[in-house]
Amino acid sequence: MTETVVNDVLAGIKVLEVAAWTFVPAAGAVLAEWGAEVVKVEPRDGGDPQRGLVSSGLIPSGPGGVNYIIEVPNRGKKSIGIDLSTTGGREVLYELAKTADVFLTNYLPSARAKLGIDLADLRRANPDIIYVRGSAHGPKGEDADSPGYDGVSYWSRGGIAYALSGADAEPVGARPAFGDVMGGLTIAGGVAAALFKRQRTGETSVIDVSLLGLAAWNLGPDVTSARIFGRNPEPTKDRRKMPNPLVGNYRTADGRWITLMMLQQARYWPEVLTLLGLEELLGDPELADDIGRYKKRGEVIDRIDEAFASRPLAEWVKILKPLSGAWSVLQTPIELHDDSAVIANGYITLVTTQNGTEFGMPVNPVQFDEVQVRATGAPEHGQHTEELLLEAGVEWDDIERYKKDGSIL
Known part of the structure; x- marks a missing residue:
C-alpha cells in the first residue's frame, strides 16, 4: 500500500468491525477514508466469506490477482483473524473493544447471541461504545432474524426492481452490491452523528440501518405517491409518451445515447431546437407553449430522434457543449475512469x-x-493479528497461547 488516507476528520477514532460481505463492511471502508482506524475481525478459518468468491471461481480476479469484490468494501482497514466460537477468541475481541469507539456488525441476532457479540456483551467490555447493527429488514418484526442480501432485501423486497422494470416486464437484475455501498455510506453518516452526540452529551448510541429501510428511502417519491393515488408508478416504456421532450434519452448515429434533462422546458426550448437544427419548430404556433408541446410530444420526440440519429456522438458532444441546460452522454463504467x-x-x-x-x-x-x-488497499486475511493485540496490551506469551488453542489466526 503506497498511499495514505489524507482525510483525517475521524483521526483518533477506533472502529471494531465484525461483519462480512459488503453492506456493513462498506461503512467501515468509508470511516477508514475519513481517517478512523478500522479493525476488521474476520473468522479465523477462511476469513470474510466474500474472499472466497474469487477462489471459488464465482467472480474472476483481475490482472495481478486483484480481488476487487474484497477491495471495494475493505480498503484502508487492518485485519485480525479470530474464532469467536472459542472462549479465547471472545476474550481477544473484548480486549480490542475496550479501546474502540464504534462496533459494527451485520450478524443476525441469533448469531450475535451465540458468538457473544450482542449489545450487552460489548457494553460490558466498553460501556461507551457506539453499537451499530446493519440488517436486512430492521431490528424489529418477524423477519428481524431472517437473512438477506441487497439483491433480495433492497432490490426486490424494497421495490427497486419493480420501479425500474414495471409490472409486465422481466425484472431488471441487480448490479453487484448496488444497495450495499449506499447502505455503507448511510451507516457512516449515522456513526458520525452518534460520535458528535457522544462528544456533546456523553451519551452513547445504538444505530440501526437496514437494506429494506434504505430502499424505501431511495424510492421516497414513488412509495409516497403510490399510496396517495392508489396505484404503483410505472416506468414510461413508450418514449413518445414522455411528457417533456427535453427530458429523455436520444440515440446517436453510432448507437450511443445522450440524456437531456431540462425540466424547465419553456426556458430551454429555443436554445435546444437551434442547436439541433430544428429552428422551424420554433415557428409552429401549436408548439408555442408547454401545453401545446405536451399534446404533440410524440411528433416532437420523433423529430428530435431524427436529429440525433443524423450525427455520431463525438459531433454531438461538440455541438451541445454551449447548451446551458443539463445534458450528458450516457457513459459506461469504464468511461468513468477517463x-x-x-x-x-x-x-x-x-x-x-x-x-x-x-x-x-x-x-x-x-x-x-x-x-x-487517497484510498489504501484491503488487508490480507489476519494480516495485523499480532500487531493489533500487542497494541491492545496483550502479552506475547498470551498471543502464542491463543494461536496454539486456535482462538486466533
Whole structure:
C-alpha cells in the first residue's frame, strides 16, 4: 500500500468491525477514508466469506490477482483473524473493544447471541461504545432474524426492481452490491452523528440501518405517491409518451445515447431546437407553449430522434457543449475512469494491493475542505493479528497461547 488516507476528520477514532460481505463492511471502508482506524475481525478459518468468491471461481480476479469484490468494501482497514466460537477468541475481541469507539456488525441476532457479540456483551467490555447493527429488514418484526442480501432485501423486497422494470416486464437484475455501498455510506453518516452526540452529551448510541429501510428511502417519491393515488408508478416504456421532450434519452448515429434533462422546458426550448437544427419548430404556433408541446410530444420526440440519429456522438458532444441546460452522454463504467470531472475531483483513485498490483477504484464521495480521498488497499486475511493485540496490551506469551488453542489466526 503506497498511499495514505489524507482525510483525517475521524483521526483518533477506533472502529471494531465484525461483519462480512459488503453492506456493513462498506461503512467501515468509508470511516477508514475519513481517517478512523478500522479493525476488521474476520473468522479465523477462511476469513470474510466474500474472499472466497474469487477462489471459488464465482467472480474472476483481475490482472495481478486483484480481488476487487474484497477491495471495494475493505480498503484502508487492518485485519485480525479470530474464532469467536472459542472462549479465547471472545476474550481477544473484548480486549480490542475496550479501546474502540464504534462496533459494527451485520450478524443476525441469533448469531450475535451465540458468538457473544450482542449489545450487552460489548457494553460490558466498553460501556461507551457506539453499537451499530446493519440488517436486512430492521431490528424489529418477524423477519428481524431472517437473512438477506441487497439483491433480495433492497432490490426486490424494497421495490427497486419493480420501479425500474414495471409490472409486465422481466425484472431488471441487480448490479453487484448496488444497495450495499449506499447502505455503507448511510451507516457512516449515522456513526458520525452518534460520535458528535457522544462528544456533546456523553451519551452513547445504538444505530440501526437496514437494506429494506434504505430502499424505501431511495424510492421516497414513488412509495409516497403510490399510496396517495392508489396505484404503483410505472416506468414510461413508450418514449413518445414522455411528457417533456427535453427530458429523455436520444440515440446517436453510432448507437450511443445522450440524456437531456431540462425540466424547465419553456426556458430551454429555443436554445435546444437551434442547436439541433430544428429552428422551424420554433415557428409552429401549436408548439408555442408547454401545453401545446405536451399534446404533440410524440411528433416532437420523433423529430428530435431524427436529429440525433443524423450525427455520431463525438459531433454531438461538440455541438451541445454551449447548451446551458443539463445534458450528458450516457457513459459506461469504464468511461468513468477517463471522465474529466472524475479525474479533476479525484473520485477514482489508484490503489495498490498487498502484492504490488495497482488498479483504479472509486472512493467515497464525501470530501472535507476540498481534500481528495487517497484510498489504501484491503488487508490480507489476519494480516495485523499480532500487531493489533500487542497494541491492545496483550502479552506475547498470551498471543502464542491463543494461536496454539486456535482462538486466533
